[in-house]
Amino acid sequence: xxxxxxxxxxxxxxxxxxxxxxxxxxxxxxxxxxxxxxxxxxxxxxxxxxxxxxxxxxxxxxxxxxxxxxxxxxxxxxxxxxxxxxxxxxxxxxxxxxxxxxxxxxxxxxxxxxxxxxxxxxxxxxxxxxxxxxxxxxxxxxxxxxxxxxxxxxxxxxxxxxxxxxxxxxxxxxxxxxxxxxxxxxxxxxxxxxxxxxxxxxxxxxxxxxxxxxxxxxxxxxxxxxxxxxxxxxxxxxxxxxxxxxxxxxxxxxxxxxxxxxxxxxxxxxxxxxxxxxxxxxxxxxxxxxxxxxxxxxxxxxxxxxxxxxxxxxxxxxxxxx
Numbered sequence: 515x516x517x518x519x520x521x522x523x524x525x526x527x528x529x530x531x532x533x534x535x536x537x538x539x540x541x542x543x544x545x546x547x548x549x550x551x552x553x554x555x556x557x558x559x560x561x562x563x564x565x566x567x568x569x570x571x572x573x574x575x576x577x578x579x580x581x582x583x584x585x586x587x588x589x590x591x592x593x594x595x596x597x598x599x600x601x602x603x604x605x606x607x608x609x610x611x612x613x614x615x616x617x618x619x620x621x622x623x624x625x626x627x628x629x630x631x632x633x634x635x636x637x638x639x640x641x642x643x644x645x646x647x648x649x650x651x652x653x654x655x656x657x658x659x660x661x662x663x664x665x666x667x668x669x670x671x672x673x674x675x676x677x678x679x680x681x682x683x684x685x686x687x688x689x690x691x692x693x694x695x696x697x698x699x700x701x702x703x704x705x706x707x708x709x710x711x712x713x714x715x716x717x718x719x720x721x722x723x724x725x726x727x728x729x730x731x732x733x734x735x736x737x738x739x740x741x742x743x744x745x746x747x748x749x750x751x752x753x754x755x756x757x758x759x760x761x762x763x764x765x766x767x768x769x770x771x772x773x774x775x776x777x778x779x780x781x782x783x784x785x786x787x788x789x790x791x792x793x794x795x796x797x798x799x800x801x802x803x804x805x806x807x808x809x810x811x812x813x814x815x816x817x818x819x820x821x822x823x824x825x826x827x828x829x830x831x832x833x834x835x836x
Contacts, residue, residue, distance in 0.1 A: 532826065534567075536779045536802045537652055537695045537723035539625050541567035545792060545822060547814070548783045548804035549573050549629035549656060549699065553602050558615045562622040565818040569619045570804070571612075572629030573656045574645075576637055578604030582663060584746025587810075588736070593758035594807045595736055597661045597747045600631055605644070612648035625651035629699065631659060633669075635682045639689035646690055653694070655682065658701035658729030660753050668748060671732065673700040676711045683719035697724035697781065702731050702762050706769065713773040725774060726781040726804070727766040730755045756807040760785030764798045771799025789824020793832070 534544045546568040552561055553571060561569045581601030588595045612628070619626040628645045630653060632638035642653045657673035672678050679698075686696065698716060703709035716722045730753030736744045743750025763784025771780050782800030786792060787808055795803045809817045 532829070534801050536781060537697060539568070539651055539695065541625070541802065542623075543567050543822060543825075544796060544800070544802050545818065545825065546570065546802060546804055547809060548806035549654065550596075550598075551806055551809055551814075555611050555615060555618070558618050558626075561814060562618050562624060564815045565822055566624065566814075567802075568625045568627055568651075569615075570627040570629060570654065571615055571650075572602070572654070573600055573631045573659065574602050574604070574608055574628065574641065575600055575631050575633070576605050576641060578602070578607070582661065582747035586745060586747060586752075588744040588752075589756065589807060589811050592756065593734075593736075593754055594756035594810075595734060595745050595752040595754060596730070597663075597745045597752040599661050599663065599747065600659060605641075608648070609644070612645065612650065616649050616651075627652040627654060627697075629654040629656045631656045632682070635678075635685040638682045639685040642686050642694070642696070643689045646694060651695065652697060652724075654697040654699050654726060655686065656699045656729075657682070658699050660701065660730065660732030661747075663748050668733075668751075671701055673698070673712065673729070674703075674708070676708075676715050679712060680715045680719070683715070683721060687719060687721045692721045694721065695723055696721050697726055698722055699726040699729055700766075702728040702759075702766055702784075703769075709766070709769055710773060713770060716778065717775065722778060724779040724781050724801070725770050726783060727770055728759065728763045728784045729753075730784075731759060731762060755784065757785045757787055760787075760791060764794060767795060767798040767800050786821070789821055789826070789828050792821065792825040793828050 532543045549572045582599035628650045630641040662669040733751040734754035745752040767782045779801040781802045782795035783804035
């Protein structure tokens with residue numbers, strides 16, 4: 515057991531409870547990895563040895579995807595950029611190995627979540643059914659990815675289209691039923707009206723148990739010292755993550771928590787780099803907090819240990835629960 519988990523367990527027994535619940539699934543504490551950081555069996559094995567409360571695999575697609583070509587990821591002190599294009603080994607790989615991933619996670623007392631991306635409502639439904647057949651604990655419908663380019667054109671981001679989102683949720687509901695443990699991951703909304711529209715679509719669907727917010731901010735641009743764009747695909751346009759996304763994510767969390775009924779949980783993600791960030795995300799209304807850029811840049815085990823120890827110390831100082 516990692517030093518951070520021992521620390522959490524001691525505090526759980528003596529001072530306050532750090533466990534949380536998302537979509538009816540109990541987690542020992544509120545911190546886990548985000549989609550995009552784990553896609554292979556070997557990566558599940560790595561995360562199983564960390565203090566993450568759960569493991570999220572994906573996003574996965576029906577067809578194998580090599581991803582975008584050229585420089586697709588850059589990270590600095592205050593933000594990151596990525597235009598990876600959903601690289602993953604595709605359906606044939608997950609048919610073969612997803613059950614093993616579930617077993618590895620559960621042997622470490624961690625539930626396994628899987629993020630799926632379809633290029634049609636039917637593909638979302640098909641992937642969701644397959645993942646549940648392999649005994650995953652929760653499926654996240656990724657409606658926020660902005661990094662898919664074909665023939666120089668950027669594909670539509672489903673989460674910005676309320677009609678398309680409603681159709682995806684309808685197809686998934688027909689395939690797996692309303693009791694399935696489903697979440698949606700959404701892009702950040704700058705227009706509060708659009709955010710409310712999507713929230714109402716989610717509520718009316720009657721199938722979503724959690725909303726993950728916020729996905730990366732689309733179409734950011736940065737140049738290096740030579741005046742060249744740091745990212746090659748999409749003429750340099752890329753998804754913004756890291757610390758710069760933190761206040762945006764906090765605002766999204768609060769707005770969704772204020773609108774959604776209590777039975778729909780909120781999962782926060784975006785720019786988490788300190789234990790204090792976890793506390794802030796919880797204060798804004800997140801049941802669970804995910805980390806992405808931080809564990810892409812450094813050893814995941816050390817990152818989770820540091821964040822959880824910092825989180826528990828902040829909570830101990832404040833002597834309050836969220």
